[in-house]
Amino acid sequence: MREDDAYRAATMYYLQDQTMEVIAKTLGVSRSTVSRLIKSAREEGVVRISVRQPSGSGTNIGHRLSATFGIKTHVVPVREHATELHRLEQVAMVAARLLTEWATPQMVLGVAWGTTVTAISRHLAPTPVRGSSVVQLNGAASTAAGGVTYAGDLIASFARAFDSTPYLFPVPAFFDFAETKAAMWRERSVRRVLDVQRHVDLALFGVGAVAADVPSHVYNAGYLDDAEMAQLTADRVVGDVCTVFLREDGSYRDIAINARATGPSPGDLRQLARRVCVAVGEAKVPALLGALRARVATDLIIDETTARSLLDRLRGSVRP
Amino acid sequence: MREDDAYRAATMYYLQDQTMEVIAKTLGVSRSTVSRLIKSAREEGVVRISVRQPSGSGTNIGHRLSATFGIKTHVVPVREHATELHRLEQVAMVAARLLTEWATPQMVLGVAWGTTVTAISRHLAPTPVRGSSVVQLNGAASTAAGGVTYAGDLIASFARAFDSTPYLFPVPAFFDFAETKAAMWRERSVRRVLDVQRHVDLALFGVGAVAADVPSHVYNAGYLDDAEMAQLTADRVVGDVCTVFLREDGSYRDIAINARATGPSPGDLRQLARRVCVAVGEAKVPALLGALRARVATDLIIDETTARSLLDRLRGSVRP
DNA sequence: AACCATCGTGCACAGATGTGCACGCCAGGG
DNA sequence: CCCTGGCGTGCACATCTGTGCACGATGGTT
Secondary structure: OHHHHHHHHHHHHHHOOOOHHHHHHHHOOOHHHHHHHHHHHHHOOOEEEEEOOOOOOOOOHHHHHHHHHOOEEEEEOOOOOOOHHHHHHHHHHHHHHHHHHHOOOOOEEEEOOOHHHHHHHOOOOOOOOOOOEEEEOOOOEOOOOOHHHHHHHHHHHHHHHHOOEEEOOOOEOEOOOHHHHHHHOOOHHHHHHHHHHHOOOEEEEOOEEOOOOOOOHHHOOOOOOHHHHHHHHHOOEEEEEOOEEEEOOOOOOOOHHHHHEOOOOHHHHOOOOEEEEEEOOHHHHHHHHHHHHOOOOOEEEEEHHHHHHHHHHHOOOOOO | OHHHHHHHHHHHHHHOOOOHHHHHHHHOOOHHHHHHHHHHHHHOOOEEEEEOOOOOOOOOHHHHHHHHHOOEEEEEOOOOOOOHHHHHHHHHHHHHHHHHHHOOOOOEEEEOOOHHHHHHHOOOOOOOOOOOEEEEOOOOEOOOOOHHHHHHHHHHHHHHHHOOEEEOOOOEOEOOOHHHHHHHOOOHHHHHHHHHHHOOOEEEEOOEEOOOOOOOHHHOOOOOOHHHHHHHHHOOEEEEEOOEEEEOOOOOOOOHHHHHEOOOOHHHHOOOOEEEEEEOOHHHHHHHHHHHHOOOOOEEEEEHHHHHHHHHHHOOOOOO
16 A cells, blocks of 8 residues: 555656655645655665766776776765765665666675675665575674674675575684684585575675775774784785785785685686675775786776775875 | 766766755756756666566556456556646656666567657657667558658657667558558568568557547548548447557457558557557547457556546446 | 554655756857 | 857756654554
């Protein structure tokens, strides 16, 4: 009843360009109610709005990035002086919209966890996708409490939005011993999830930066001890993708801790058709550069300011 | 430049929920300009808004029609006392939006001509569709002047909207002699168009009603002489689809004039995957009933008032 | 039965949006 | 050279839209 009214109101508003006043009279409710109906229609995914990039947008930032790394880039316009938190919110909104736009029946969506992905999850409008699954890409349990429920809620919120089957990955972010990982990887319960991960059609992840203003989750939630942090610095690690650490040049294979990490390596990721990387914040630029050089992404969603920083660093002219 | 600004403004407005004031400051223009940029983004097809029908809308008119005729129905909400012209405009708007939503690469769009289809053409937002074609379904030349350019403009406006190759059908609406039709149908120039028509993926047409308040084009533009009109009445013809005449029970094969008509018969239409019928006006109900019984449509776009009328007539309780 | 929490609604106001008008810029033509 | 028509812009106003608040209905609990 209510949903049907929302549908009727949305049709009249968006498809027939009627004012809410007129719609209110037709439906026999107050204008305020119509406003709320239309809002709920948007939030419930009854209304979908997409914006397509005009083909001939010439020399702008997005196209430069796309050309350099051979990826599709979505640059989110933001005001110059906008705070990083504000920008994160903007980018997350756009990412959430694009994601629902890219959803296809039977899709397997792989999601990592972190501040960025969590922000995206807050902006997802419900978009039922027949036969879809959502799978957690990397383990989240840590010595500190809360990692599992945190990641669990995150996956659940994606699964709810797409009406998908959720697959959790109940392993720690890092094993203490590489042998344990090897052992667990032989367990059928784990293998089942790994198998789903290999069939991911659309992977979604952010990048972690070791030195960030809004510090990335991994480096602050008790996942790593002091010795490990020191080792990262010694290894010239600048950040991570799916809790696999990277250097700015994109190398990662010889970083010891990665043998104990549970997320897919850049090499694993590259097997997947579509890999969407979302990044906000100048501090993430070195890590992002490493990620792009490791070719982890096919799509990049980034705010204008960070994008500019990235291009600057590429040219070698690092700004203060 | 302008288009790029429109894209940025539209992104910020629709995807990031920014106010125009904020967008104006970011882009360095006045708020009014932003309003206009966003409007143009909508009109130029940069922004697409679609409204999906909630699955569980139970006993409403649309579902009753869908169940009765085995078609998909889109009922356009209108105010009860709305004029027929107003309703036509509403329905045409919705039809235009749905059409762009249904457009797929390589599609062949078949369009008839008439008041309804013309109204739709006025509301089409440009939506480039790779490799698409638009083909005229029925001839339009008449003894009175203007038929050809009229249909030509119509087809051209569809072709422009979808960036398609247009195929005109340069034959009269009705031949005077069935033999001429047979002869023309052997001509290669005509056969080429007929061949495109057979590959139509999406056919769009209205229904003509012999006795309409807003009279249908065929019966008023000099296509038929008095004797022919009298013959139609004698044959219990209630209207036409693509200038092929029908009775209310859906029969059409034994109506003499149809042998001289150039549009696809219901039987021809049924070969096409998707056939979208658009209808407005109580006067069209008998003709529409005939059309639906002849199974010419897979999709029906109709206003609420006409839909109600249609259901009433189905139940035998014709209202005054 | 009384109570309370929750929810949906309309009212009224604040804020956001659309648009007629006038101004200024530019290009083409006299 | 000026004139003129077309176009894009900002201003100011009218209209449209979003939302805090209060009220009333509903349903469950004590």
